[in-house]
Amino acid sequence: MLDISFAIAPMMDWTDRHCRVFHRLMTRRARLYTEMLTTGAILHGDRRRLLGFDASEHPVALQLGGSDPRDLAAAAKIGEDVGYDEVNLNVGCPSDRVKDGRFGACLMAEPALVARCIDAMKRAVQIPVTVKCRIGIDDQDPETALDALARGVIAAGADTLIVHARKAWLNGLSPKENRDIPPLDYDRVYRLKATLPGVPVVINGGIAGVAEAKQHLAYVDGAMLGRAAYQEPWRLLRVDPDLFGEAAPHATMKDVLEAMMPYIESELAQGTRLHSITRHFVGAFHGVPGARAFRRHLAENGVRPGAGVDVLRDAIARVEDPVAASIAA
Template sequence: MNKYQIHRFSVAPMMDWTDRPCRAFHRALTRQARLYTEMVTTGAVLRGDRARLLRFDPCEHPVAVQLGGSDPAALAEAARICADMGYDEVNLNVGCPSDRVQEGRFGACLMGEPALVGDCVAAMKAAVAVPVTVKCRIGIDDQDPELALDTLADAVVAAGADALIVHARKAWLQGLSPRENRDVPPLDYDRVYRLKARLPQVPIAINGGIGSIEAAAEHLKHVDGAMLGRAAYQEPWRLLAVDPLLFGTPAPAASLHEAVEKFIPWIERELAAGERLYATVRHMLGLFQAVPGARAYRRHLATEAVKPGAGIDVLRAALALVRPDRSVAGDAAA
C-alpha cells in the first residue's frame, strides 16, 4: 500500500463533462495533472461499445478510468479490459448519489456495504497490475462520518487499494438530488485530515468544494493529493497554473491563447475524422473569465460551433474577440 505515490493534483471524474475532448483540452493546460474519465459502468464495459466508451488519446496520460459497479467478478473483468487498453489507474466509484446509480447498487450507497467494497477492490487488484483506487464520501444519510469513513477505509486498505480519494461531505441518498448533494451537505475537510493522520501510510487525496489551485496547495499540507471538480471544468484557465505552482515545472504554454493555438491541431484531426466542432469547444466556454471580450467569445462559440459543418475558423474568430490574456503568472495570481 505505502509503495504507491498518489498524484498530487487531479481533475475529478464528472458525468457529461470529462469526456475524451475535455480531457485532451485539459492536457493542453497541464502536463502534470492526472485526468479521469466519466464513470463507466461494468455493464457498459462488458457489453457496450467498448471502443467508443473507453477510447482515449495518448496525450491524456496520466489518465485513470472510473468504474461503477458492485459485482466483484464483473469489476475484475472490466478493470482488466481497461488496464489492457492502457489506462494508468482504475478507480472505483463509491460516491455518486444519483437514483440510477443507487438502483444499480453502486456509487455512494456502497458506503453502507464496506465489506462488499473490499471484496470488489480485492478482485480488481487480483486482475490488474495498475493501481486500483477508491473514490468515496465521508458517509451517507444518518451514518456517523467518523465510523463510516474509518470502516470503509479499513476495508479497502485491507483489500489492497492503492489510494483513497475522499469527497469531504456526506451524500444524502434520501431527500437530496444529485445536484444538491454537490452543495448542500456541509464540507468537512478536517474529517479527511483525521483519516490521513490515522492512516499515515495510506495515500489519501481530498475532493469537494476546492475552488482554486492555491486552495489545493493548502490541502496538500494535510493530505497527499487534491482533486478539483467543477472549478477545473467551469474555469479551466485555472489549470494553466497547476504545473508551476504544484509541481515546479513550466506550464505547457505561456498564455491561454498560446495553449489554444497548440491545441488546434488536435481539434483539426477530430474534425477530419468526422467529429463536430462543438463536441470539443463546449468544454472551452469558460476559458477566458474576466478577460475583455470573454462574453463575446462565449456567445460566438455557443451560437456558431453548433452549426453543421462548423470548422476551426469558428474557434479562431471567437479567439479574435478576446484581448490577449494574462500570462501564466497572472492567471495563477487571479
Template sequence: MKLQDYRFSVAPMMDWTDRRCRVFHRLMSRRARLYTEMLTTGAIIHGDRKRLLGFDASEHPVALQLGGSDSRDLATAAKIGEDFGYDEINLNVGCPSDRVKDGRFGACLMAEPALVAEGIAAMKRAVKIPVTVKCRIGIDDQDPEVALDVLARSVVATGSDALIVHARKAWLSGLSPKENRDIPPLDYGRVYRLKAALPDVPIIINGGIGSIAEAKQHLDHVDGVMLGRAAYQDPWRLLDVDPELFGQAAPHATMKAVFEAMLPYIEGQLRQGTKLHAMTRHFVGAFHGVPGARAFRRHLAENGVKPGASVQVLRDAIALVEDRATASIAA
C-alpha cells in the first residue's frame, strides 16, 4: 500500500459503522478508507459469515477489524476476511469495554505486546493483504513513552503494515467505555514522537479530531488521520475529504445529491428485508446546521421505524430540508 492509502479513514465504531453506514460514507468520499465494526475471531469462525462479513462492492477500500488474541484464530479469521474481499485486516488493541477485557482482546492487550506481535506474525503468514494494528498510547498506569514504543516496535518487527494510534490512554479500571472516549487527556504529541522514531512506518492518528481542517494540521506530523464520531455524527464533513486532502472532486457536491445516489441501494436493501430504520439511523446528522434539519430528523424518527416503512419516508424527510434550504452545506 502507498502512504496516500492511509491519508484519511473513518474509524471502526461498534454499532455504527455497519455495511449500510459504509455505503453512505463512500458516497461522500472515494478516497476515505472505511473500517468494519470490530468482529471477534470466534464470531467469524463459528458464526454466520455472510451476515457478519458481507459488504457492497462500492465500499472498497474497506478493512476488516478483528478482536482476538489467539494467533491461530486470528490467522483463520484473517484468511476468511481476505477471501471475502477485504482490503486490509486490522487488529483491535484499543477497545476498553469490560466485555473485550474479559475476552482477552482490545486495550488490555497493550500489556501483552509479545502476544500481539505473535498474532500479527500469524496473520501476515496467512494473508497477502495488509495487516495493521489500532491501539491506545497506553493503559492504566503504563508510561505511554515506554508502552507505545514497545508495542509499536514489537508489531512492526513481525510485519504490521501500519499503526493507528488513538492518542489517549485507556483506563480499564475506573472508567466506562464511554468515559474512556473523553476523559483521558489527548496527547497528540506522543503520536508525533512515535512517527519521528519510526519514520518508515505509516502512523495514523485518531482521537478527538473534529474537522477536516484539524486533520490537515495533523498531517504535518503523521501519515494519516482517522475520524470517528465527527465523521459519523456530522457525515457532511466527509464531502470535504477528497477536495481538501486529495485534491480531487467529491463524488457528489451536496448531501441532497448523496441521498439521490443512495436511494437505489436503500430500495434494494428493502427488497431483501432490511428495515428502513437500519439505514436511516445513520443519517441523523446529515443536514446539521441547515434549516429544516430538525424536521428531517423528526420525520425519520417518527416514520422510519413503522412497519413497512418505504423509501418514500426518506424522500419526504429530505423534502423538508429542501423546502427551506437549497444550497449545499458549508463545512
C-alpha cells in the first residue's frame, strides 16, 4: 500500500526542485510533490528542465494536469522513466487557465472522463497513480460529487485519493479566494474514508501544522500540508519526530540552511541564480528576532548578478537566535 501518511502539497510556482530539496532537509519521511505540470508541457517542452530533480528528493511524485487519456498516459510513462515514485492527476486546481484547458477542478464535473484518464495512466506505468481533488465545484452536492469521482477512479485503479476539503467555485471566486473562502468540510472527507476502508484517503486544506495533521490521522490515512509548509517551513522539523518517532535530519533551521550550501554552490556553478533558490527561504525564521533583516538581506542582495552563498551566510548572521526555530519550536 502506498504510504502518504504525511505529504507536502503540490503548489504552483512554489514547490519547484529547489524548494523540494530544502524541504527534504527537514524531513526524510514526507512525500514531496512537483508543481502541476501539464501534459502539453511534458510532451512538447524541455523535459530536462521541467522534470529534473535531485536524488535526495525521493520519495517524490509528479503531478500532472490534463484530460486526454492518451496524453496523460504518455506523460505518466515519461515521469516513471525519469524516476518519479508516483504520478498524481490534478482534479482540484481552480485557476482560469486550468478551466480553459479542461483540466484541474473543472474535471469534478466529468467523473467518467477522469476514470478513463486514470485507467490509461495505470495501464502505462508500474508506479502508483493517485488523484488529488476537491469535494465538489460550484453548485455540486459534495455528498454525490465526491462519491461519484472517488468510486469512478477507484474502479479504474487509483491507488490513493487526496482530497482538498473545500469546494472550488469556478464561477465567482479567484484562485486565491478559492484557497480561503469556501468553507472547510473535513467531516466530508472523514465520511468518504469511512465508506472506503480499503482505499488510502489523504486530507488536505487549511491544516496549520504537524500537530493538526496528526489529529486528522485518527480519521484518514494521511494528511497533506500546503501553505503552512511553505510559509513557515520550520514546522517541517517536527514531522519525523512527531509522526514517525524518528529524529529530524537537522536540529535547527540554521543547520538546514548550512546543509543547503553544497547544493546551492553546485546549482550556481550550473548557472542557476541565487534568488531562484533563496526565495524559498523567506519564512525560514518566522517569529525569530532578526527574521526581517534576514529576509531583507536576501531580497536586496540575492537578486544581484553573481550573488553567491556568502549572501545567504550574511543573511543568516542577521538572525539573532536561529536555535529558536529548532524542532523545539
